[in-house]
Amino acid sequence: MPSWSEMKREAILSVKDLNKYIKAVIESEDLLQDVWVRGEISNFTHHSSGHMYFTLKDADSRIKSIMFAKQNQRLPFIPREGTRVIARGNVSVYERDGQYQFYVTEMQPDGIGGLYMAYEQLKKKLEDEGLFALNRKKQIPRFPKAIGIITSPTGAAVRDIIITLQRRFPTIPILLYPVLVQGTQAAPAIVKAIQEMNKRQEVDVLIVGRGGGSLEELWAFNEETVARSIFASQIPIISAVGHETDFTIADFVADLRAATPTAAAELAVPHHMELRQQLAQLKQRLQRGLFQELQAKRDRLERAKRSPYMLNPRKQLIQPAERLDRLTEQLRYRIENSVTRAEQKKSKLVQRLSGFNPKEQVLYTKRRAGNAERQLIQAMQTLLRKHQYRWDTQLKQLDALSPLKVMQRGYSLVYDEKKQNLIKSITQVQLGDVVNITLKDGRMDCHIWAMEENIDG
Amino acid sequence: MAKEKEAAVLSFEEAMDQLEQLVGKLENGDVPLEKAIDLFQEGMKLSHLCSQKLEQVERKIEILVEENGSLTKKPFSSGIEEG
Numbered sequence: 001m002p003s004w005s006e007m008k009r010e011a012i013l014s015v016k017d018l019n020k021y022i023k024a025v026i027e028s029e030d031l032l033q034d035v036w037v038r039g040e041i042s043n044f045t046h047h048s049s050g051h052m053y054f055t056l057k058d059a060d061s062r063i064k065s066i067m068f069a070k071q072n073q074r075l076p077f078i079p080r081e082g083t084r085v086i087a088r089g090n091v092s093v094y095e096r097d098g099q100y101q102f103y104v105t106e107m108q109p110d111g112i113g114g115l116y117m118a119y120e121q122l123k124k125k126l127e128d129e130g131l132f133a134l135n136r137k138k139q140i141p142r143f144p145k146a147i148g149i150i151t152s153p154t155g156a157a158v159r160d161i162i163i164t165l166q167r168r169f170p171t172i173p174i175l176l177y178p179v180l181v182q183g184t185q186a187a188p189a190i191v192k193a194i195q196e197m198n199k200r201q202e203v204d205v206l207i208v209g210r211g212g213g214s215l216e217e218l219w220a221f222n223e224e225t226v227a228r229s230i231f232a233s234q235i236p237i238i239s240a241v242g243h244e245t246d247f248t249i250a251d252f253v254a255d256l257r258a259a260t261p262t263a264a265a266e267l268a269v270p271h272h273m274e275l276r277q278q279l280a281q282l283k284q285r286l287q288r289g290l291f292q293e294l295q296a297k298r299d300r301l302e303r304a305k306r307s308p309y310m311l312n313p314r315k316q317l318i319q320p321a322e323r324l325d326r327l328t329e330q331l332r333y334r335i336e337n338s339v340t341r342a343e344q345k346k347s348k349l350v351q352r353l354s355g356f357n358p359k360e361q362v363l364y365t366k367r368r369a370g371n372a373e374r375q376l377i378q379a380m381q382t383l384l385r386k387h388q389y390r391w392d393t394q395l396k397q398l399d400a401l402s403p404l405k406v407m408q409r410g411y412s413l414v415y416d417e418k419k420q421n422l423i424k425s426i427t428q429v430q431l432g433d434v435v436n437i438t439l440k441d442g443r444m445d446c447h448i449w450a451m452e453e454n455i456d457g
Numbered sequence: 458m459a460k461e462k463e464a465a466v467l468s469f470e471e472a473m474d475q476l477e478q479l480v481g482k483l484e485n486g487d488v489p490l491e492k493a494i495d496l497f498q499e500g501m502k503l504s505h506l507c508s509q510k511l512e513q514v515e516r517k518i519e520i521l522v523e524e525n526g527s528l529t530k531k532p533f534s535s536g537i538e539e540g
Contacts, residue, residue: 162518176518282476286497289493
């Protein structure tokens with residue numbers, strides 16, 4: 001957007017730019033962005049798009065207004081031609097037409113504007129304090145023993161509540177605490193009733209409410225004292241104020257909000273027919289439960305009885321027995337097998353070992369020794385025989401050479417007188433010497449009488 | 458209330474709660490047979506008790522009325538048709 005100074009300088013603007021600028025100026029004005037306006041509706045059109053177009057006017061002036069579908073869906077009333085309203089919204093410009101308009105966000109019938117704003121303020125305050133928090137809500141008992149009602153004893157509301165309670169749960173005791181439900185006395189009366197009911201502790205659910213009415217008529221249920229006493233109540237409270245569309249502070253604080261008194265009674269107690277059905281179902285489930293339990297136990301028993309072990313215990317032993325036999329057989333076979341193998345191995349080893357047997361070696365050595373001995377003996381004998389032979393031969397030779405032998409043949413031996421020296425030559429003797437002559441059969445001593453020497457000798 | 462106390466100490470809600478728990482237990486199975494039978498008998502008793510309580514039609518609609526500064530209970534009828 002061009003700045004104001006620029007526009008000033010140029011002096012000539014497009015219509016569009018002018019409207020845009022006016023719009024920006026208006027929208028920048030805080031006061032115009034959240035404003036309450038009192039006026040009367042005219043030229044009202046509810047467009048098929050859902051948007052509402054109308055003019056707000058008073059005796060002196062008028063402003064074109066629009067309320068979009070999104071906002072007008074929550075309107076607590078139906079605007080009509082001539083309705084006096086208080087509207088809240090912001091001012092802006094519809095650029096196409098150069099038209100400033102009031103864009104309504106909230107609207108309510110005039111006359112209760114102050115109340116409405118008080119309501120909004122209180123609602124916000126209590127909400128911030130946590131009085132509406134879901135986790136603070138008390139549980140409505142499933143089967144209340146007695147119901148307390150706090151409402152006007154003469155209105156349609158009490159009638160609706162009692163009829164509905166009786167229709168649904170005829171035996172439920174009901175205790176009514178009559179109160180004024182509108183006017184300045186209403187709120188204190190309601191607070192007192194809630195407190196009294198809590199003191200008595202005769203009922204375990206409270207229905208607090210009244211029939212439909214204007215905001216002013218319902219106002220007691222928007223009072224802070226009422227809201228706080230509902231919040232403080234130990235007994236769970238069902239609120240039942242006005243109609244579907246009426247939301248009071250009491251509704252927000254209550255543990256349960258019913259759209260109408262009849263609905264409150266419906267929420268308070270179960271329907272006895274439903275209970276009867278529930279009871280019948282429980283009874284059925286009980287019987288079926290036991291039956292199923294019995295059936296299951298019976299089935300188990302049957303299964304156990306039908307088990308092969310129970311039917312034919314002996315047969316169950318056959319298989320293990322067979323298996324035992326087979327295993328025994330295998331065991332034996334394996335033992336035998338291994339014994340055979342061990343034996344084979346052993347004999348092989350024995351064979352190998354016997355190669356190293358010392359006995360054999362001893363025998364062998366003995367044999368060798370024997371042989372050597374025999375050879376030795378033989379050699380010895382041979383040697384002996386040889387020596388014997390030689391000895392014999394020598395003996396014969398010796399014998400042959402023996403002087404005795406010679407003497408037998410006539411020879412004699414001549415020794416000197418002392419028989420010490422053999423005399424082989426005449427030189428050894430002299431005449432007159434005695435010589436000893438040894439013959440074959442004796443000796444003789446002789447004198448030498450003569451000697452002659454051999455010439456050639 | 459005194460009459461009901463004689464019949465059974467249990468409230469309808471307590472009896473209903475017990476009955477539901479008991480049925481749940483029984484339906485869950487895994488209960489020894491003797492226990493199952495006990496549960497069943499107990500359940501039948503509770504069921505009977507609940508039925509009785511439902512049948513005990515004793516309409517009692519009262520209104521608190523202030524008399525001499527204190528509240529008293531009085532029968533209330535505002536011309537409401539019964540049923």
